[in-house]
Amino acid sequence: MKSSKNKQADIESKPSIGKDISRLGLNPYWNEVCEKHNSKLWLPIQTALSNLVDNSTISTFSKTIENSWFSTKLLFPNTNEIFRRYLAATSIDSWLLNLQKSKSIRIYPSKEQSVRLNKWIHASRFVFNKTIEYLHSCINFNPSWMEVKKDLLKQLPSWCNEVPFQIKGMAVRQAHKAFWAAKGKPSFKSRKAPMQSCYIPKSAIKETGIYPRVSGKGLFYSESLPEIALDSRLVKLYNQWFLCVPHAIKQQPVADNQGRIVSLDPGVCTFQTFYSENSAGHIGHSDFGKIQRLCFYLDDLISRASKVSCKKKRAMRKAQARIRKRIKNLVKELHNKTACFLVKNFDVILLPTFETQQMANKNDRHLRSKTVRSMLTWSHYQFKMHLKNKALELGKTVIDVCEAYTSKTVSWTGEIKKLGGSRLIKSGNIVMDRDINGARGIFIRSLIDSPQLIRDLGYLKRLGVPRL
Numbered sequence: 001m002k003s004s005k006n007k008q009a010d011i012e013s014k015p016s017i018g019k020d021i022s023r024l025g026l027n028p029y030w031n032e033v034c035e036k037h038n039s040k041l042w043l044p045i046q047t048a049l050s051n052l053v054d055n056s057t058i059s060t061f062s063k064t065i066e067n068s069w070f071s072t073k074l075l076f077p078n079t080n081e082i083f084r085r086y087l088a089a090t091s092i093d094s095w096l097l098n099l100q101k102s103k104s105i106r107i108y109p110s111k112e113q114s115v116r117l118n119k120w121i122h123a124s125r126f127v128f129n130k131t132i133e134y135l136h137s138c139i140n141f142n143p144s145w146m147e148v149k150k151d152l153l154k155q156l157p158s159w160c161n162e163v164p165f166q167i168k169g170m171a172v173r174q175a176h177k178a179f180w181a182a183k184g185k186p187s188f189k190s191r192k193a194p195m196q197s198c199y200i201p202k203s204a205i206k207e208t209g210i211y212p213r214v215s216g217k218g219l220f221y222s223e224s225l226p227e228i229a230l231d232s233r234l235v236k237l238y239n240q241w242f243l244c245v246p247h248a249i250k251q252q253p254v255a256d257n258q259g260r261i262v263s264l265d266p267g268v269c270t271f272q273t274f275y276s277e278n279s280a281g282h283i284g285h286s287d288f289g290k291i292q293r294l295c296f297y298l299d300d301l302i303s304r305a306s307k308v309s310c311k312k313k314r315a316m317r318k319a320q321a322r323i324r325k326r327i328k329n330l331v332k333e334l335h336n337k338t339a340c341f342l343v344k345n346f347d348v349i350l351l352p353t354f355e356t357q358q359m360a361n362k363n364d365r366h367l368r369s370k371t372v373r374s375m376l377t378w379s380h381y382q383f384k385m386h387l388k389n390k391a392l393e394l395g396k397t398v399i400d401v402c403e404a405y406t407s408k409t410v411s412w413t414g415e416i417k418k419l420g421g422s423r424l425i426k427s428g429n430i431v432m433d434r435d436i437n438g439a440r441g442i443f444i445r446s447l448i449d450s451p452q453l454i455r456d457l458g459y460l461k462r463l464g465v466p467r468l
Contacts, residue, residue: 030414406441
């Protein structure tokens with residue numbers, strides 16, 4: 001039987017196996033090819049001596065993206081523009097797709113209309129839960145949703161008669177679908193959930209309102225409706241009303257030569273750190289304090305609410321909902337504006353697989369509870385999905401890459417260092433920000449792990465790196 005040392009020696013003696021392991025992130029990535037890439041890429045260093053090359057000098061530019069609450073710090077070489085014009089991608093018309101996009105429109109119903117809309121949502125939830133109960137009672141036979149609807153809608157109480165038939169019918173269908181998707185163990189809908197919704201057919205959406213003959217005319221929309229609206233959902237979120245209207249859009253032309261590549265390094269103290277061949281920077285740098293203060297105030301409200309009377313407890317719960325809404329709005333603004341910044345300025349986005357749920361698992365995590373809360377509040381997975389949808393809409397490319405060993409590896413020498421809690425990484429006379437080094441390492445590692453993909457984009461040819 002071979003020892004672990006002999007097994008490691010066998011792996012190192014076989015370059016093909018070592019290459020596969022490197023792609024899985026089980027060993028360091030630095031090799032001779034990385035040195036060639038490093039010589040062509042600029043260094044956004046924090047401290048430099050006079051014996052360094054000219055392209056290592058940097059200029060900094062701090063601002064906010066579109067007057068946002070979070071800060072942005074940009075770094076770029078003095079010898080280059082922030083975004084080179086000749087790298088702009090040229091578009092072709094051969095990859096156009098017909099896509100669907102949901103538009104969330106804020107609506108402002110009157111008091112009478114709010115009563116009717118609330119009744120629709122309550123009826124939809126009531127029918128959904130009754131359908132789940134009905135399906136649980138069906139033993140040795142599986143009725144279709146049409147059969148359930150035909151039988152169940154006759155048994156509803158009289159207050160449901162005022163609710164449009166299609167809202168109740170689609171609630172049955174959604175419950176039937178959820179029942180079998182959950183393998184017979186679905187969850188009931190709760191009236192205490194912060195978000196409530198119901199189905200609205202496209203035929204019911206008019207400029208004068210939703211089911212204007214039933215709910216009344218004069219419903220105010222915050223923005224215009226899409227030209228061709230599809231079946232929608234009426235949403236009540238934290239006491240605010242929205243109409244989520246899916247509509248068809250055309251994908252923008254996909255770039256033929258997607259030249260502008262950027263790598264991202266998600267984190268906790270800094271939401272996103274990015275690096276490209278002519279710029280780098282931080283988005284949301286040390287800005288979690290604003291959200292953290294709201295979280296502390298929310299914790300205090302939850303603690304005090306358990307010691308007061310029912311009347312005060314209800315007021316405190318409403319205050320808790322307002323704080324949660326504020327936190328979600330701040331995070332959503334960060335996601336939207338960061339994604340918009342990336343897809344406007346870059347064509348290919350290298351995004352690591354940041355497994356927050358695995359890192360937050362209590363069984364084998366090495367993070368403090370405060371760090372875990374900060375990481376989960378940033379909602380990195382939601383940002384990933386939003387960025388991919390935005391990139392698909394605008395004809396950009398998002399690639400999932402591996403970030404193993406990119407933080408502890410010095411991205412200009414290949415040394416592996418134990419950083420601990422240090423915010424800087426040093427090698428020789430060069431000092432670089434830890435997150436910038438990680439983003440640069442992800443950039444270089446992606447060129448190694450996906451050489452054919454990057455070569456197809458024409459990036460290696462432009463850098464002058466020889467083909468392997």
